[in-house]
Amino acid sequence: MDFGTQLLQYLLSGLSTGAIYALIGIGFSIVYHAIGIINFAQGEFVMLGGMVTLFLLQSLHLPLWAAIPLAVLLASLAGLVFERLAIRPLRKAPPLSLVIVTIGGSILIRGLAMVIWGNDTHRLPSFSGDDPITVAGATLLPQHLWIFGITIALIILNKWFFSHTISGKAMRACSYNPRAAGLVGIDVRRMTMFAFMISAAMGALAGIIAAPLTMTSYDVGIMLGLKGFCAAIIGGMSSGLATVVGGLVLGVLESLGAGLISSGYKDAIAFVILLLILLLRPQGLFGRPESERV
Amino acid sequence: MLELQGVTQIFGGVTALKEVSFSIRADEITGVIGPNGAGKTTLFNIVTGIYRQTAGRVMLEGRDISTVPTDRLARLGMVRTFQNIELFGQMTVLENVMVGLHSRSSSGLFACLFKMPWAVAEERRIRGEALEWLRFAGIEELAPVTAANLPFGKGRLLEIARAMACHPRLLLMDEPAAGLNSQETLELSALIRTIRSRGVTVVLVEHDMDLVMSICDRIVVLNLGQKLAEGTPREIQDNPEVIAAYLGDE
């Protein structure tokens, strides 16, 4: 196999992992914009997506097409409950409390998942078979196409929601200036709730489409959540294309790193990028610097 | 004492200050006035190094302080207060003032950790001096109160006491009378005069015209980021441009 094909293979693998990171990253930034916090429990919604789908498939014997939307719905309900119980009482608290409460939430959700579903690893069935598809010498699974397709669809939907619907515009207004948004009659608390639901749903969907390839267990949320956050940081916490590009860049770099340099330090790549971006370009890879106002 | 030379500040395309130049003489009380959005607070933020100006220079006693970090300015003798008082809410009133003495004390990490005799002696000096400054501002009976629980007017006095504890030669006050009732304002103006009488140069940004006109020696008027006029209170009151700016604004 020649080097070009190898490179293409790295690229394709990286893009599919990156797409997952991107979806999780967008979830982070939606919440960040709505209320200015980083939700450390975001990764747990990714886990919930996969585990709930599995539960619906195995215990309730639902067909896959019904289990997936139901799982997404349940995950977004979990997001709603989480916002109600943990975030809303702390709206005025310092960032430290919010960091800790979301960490507490993530431990709680993870613990509940372990108690309910055990600590085994599981695999979701692929959406449409496991026969590899060859692209110029490199190979893909049908599931990869699902990942790309759903990611693109979600990004378009996301864009449309935030630019063309009243709720989306209201949420954007809240992120720019919550006080002003409140003054013009937007229910800021409701928008925060929506933000949590949407981001939980995005996370869950990411978890579901990835699970046939990556397996799922009660503790997959930690690492995926952190990688998703790296994607969001590279994208400058934007809830749009920049984060998607961030996720893809991260996925491809990891894949290239694992293939060409050393797989042991693959995870370090993500966090080194995270640190570099935070220190050198806190506005993200593509953002314009903002002048700090007191 | 303090000299601004062509100070310009641009925030993402919006010009907040445009080539503002004026100087402040030692031992005077100078008022900086202007309608809302004239750029007064921005000016203070630039002078105290919280913002870095887009262009121009700020000189303190003949020295360019444009690039001097905020915390060094206190050692150079310049301190400010804030429009929405910025107290250390979880600390007591006395501790707040003791922080004011930070720049005039020197015990290092090692001495503080191990309570070296010189650090203990210094601590005693800091405490004594801080109490004096509380007495100066007339709030010594509030010393053990947590600062966050102070009424607004007392908070203002605490902020002034804290700033004075730095032994500034130049004190910048950002709307010191905002939120005070007329009795408190009266006390404040007396306090400002006392401060000046101790040889401290004072610069006020203020909306309360009565206060400004009664205690300031000189006044600088800003409008829409530019200097409109400069002079004694009388000259300013008679300046047609100033009147137009204020009337036009309201």
Next chain:
Amino acid sequence: MRRGLLNYLLVAVCILLAPLFFSGSYLLNVLVFAGINTMLAVALNLLVGYAGQISLGHAAFFGLGAYLSGVLTTTYGWDPWLTMPVAALSVGILAFIVGFPILKLKGHYLAMATLGLGIIVYIVFNEWVDVTGGPSGLSGIPNLHLGTLVFDGDRRNYYLVWSCALCCMLLSCNLANSRLGRAFRAIHDAEVAARVLGVNARLLKVQVFALSAAVCALAGSLYAHVMTFIEPATFGFNTSVELLTMVVIGGLGSTYGPFLGALLLTLLPEFLRVMRDYDIVFYGGMLMVMTIFLPGGLVRGIPGLWHKPLALRRAKGDAADA
């Protein structure tokens, strides 16, 4: 001040007498680790509680201390007593250098940067097999000794660890009530105002970061010599979170809060054992409930519940954001 000293002495006497009640019980062994956790929590409290700078990567410094001690004694045959100051000092210096860029960040960004730092260090422990022994860990680290007295039993280790922990508590108490301690708290409450008053916030934050890292490294050294075996998993993200939890549950910025938090969180699992698999749920739930209902931690919260529920609610609000 007198009362502070009295309180400290009482706590110290309680701690030093405790082994009389627990001798022959494994709880003495658990308390040894509670002592190490107390040191870590006190160190983290300097940074988070006083200076108001969050860190989700302190386990890295703990681990660096442990590995420096472990590697220097096992591979290079150093004397254990010598490695401890070397580890503390070099980790302190490292943190000082790393602190300058990282502590420019605030709030959630600082949290993520320190988290990233912690994970990178963890990955290095895991992957640098030739030096650290990698995931299989490093064994055969010698116990500390004084002449012929080897610190290998629980009671000896108890006194060794707790005397260090008591020292740390005393020093942290000293620092909190000094000019620098006030400056840290001022930075926490209103950084801009502190800077205007001549507090060199940038440098002080880095100093306290380095100090806190050095104490963590010291605790790491002690851990290595008490356990005689270390592996990377002990110094991962979970440990960082656990440390932060100890500080928050005990009470941020208080003298005995971290001590109480460390004690509670180390001993709690022993009692939760009855609950078997549910302890992780309980742990997460408690973290949330404490943050929401007792933001001041146990030290302030419990008396607050008894006396004046509202008076102690701190008006932190947006001050930390400014």
Next chain:
Amino acid sequence: MKTLLMIGCSVCLLVCSSTLALAAGTIKIGALFSVTGPPAFLGEPERNTAKMVVDGINRAGGIRGQKVELIAYDTVGDPTKAVQMATRLIKDDHVVAIIGPSTTGETMAVIPVVERAHVPLISCAAGSKITDPVKHYVFKTAQNDGLAVAKIYDYLQRHRQQRVAILTVSDGFGASGREQLKALAPRYGIRLVVDDTYGPKDTDMTSQLTRIRASQAQALIVWGTNPGPAVIARNARQLGFRLPIYMSHGVSSKKFIALAGSAAEGLKLPSGKVIVADALPKKDPQKNALLAFVKGYQHQYRQEGDHFGGHAWDAVMLLKGAIERGGATPAAIRDALERTRNFHGIGGTFNYSAADHAGLTKDAFIMVEVRNRGWVIAN
């Protein structure tokens, strides 16, 4: 003062919790397994098995007429916890011997504790450094990783595959395997052309596989525990990988086949004999023990017993034998354990001696292959 009150409360709590003395006349055996935490896949079957075996012994009248009491603690896979629990077993529960812990790291951490207390420990972890060098009170039942490596290399040598790629997980299990793979290769004339790793939480290994595919390797050895190797098997299938793939004994359970699905077909690995107990020839000395274990586990837990549970089975049975022969004091147990010969357990036939506290040879393993979603003996 409030603080002091709090501390007072905690002290009271502690005192109250001091464990109660238990009825005398029973033989107390301690067990440390990571029933939760990352190595739960080891600890859970181990605890289940130990309980099952001890219950069985008690039903049959105990050992020399004395009932056996198993005191099992969860170590969560954390060495610190393991040390605390080992101390608890020794000081508070006064056990005569300890079985476990489940992982090499935990075992290494516990060794100083038991050596100091003179309590025999039978570890269920695989790392060869547990008994190399020999520690006076420490034995183990899990087959050394080196034996599994030797088994694979033996097989490779017979099939003339000399250039080998290895892909190991970067945790304790993988690191130990990697060490052995590298150390034993020259003895079998094997050249490692690629030495790569993956993280225990990694979700996509196509990069590593792509690199291996482009190399000169004639075979790939994957060293890890679930779910990594299942992901690798599926990635390999996606890439149309043609090299023969060998896995480690870390995945010799039905779970692996369930995770990897059809991608597992044709993979070979060295395994304890338990997964092919039925297919073993009648003359195999272990067959009786194996069938007893498999049946018992199936009966009690409605699950397939795996070789991890087998480590605990062996540990309890070895203890039983030692107590029967020597008596129920720690020192006697230790001495009797060391004299164990020809004990046919689940993991193999044990022969302990003063110079060998691991007791197994590479015959403890057989090469198995996945065929039709089940295990068959590879030829």
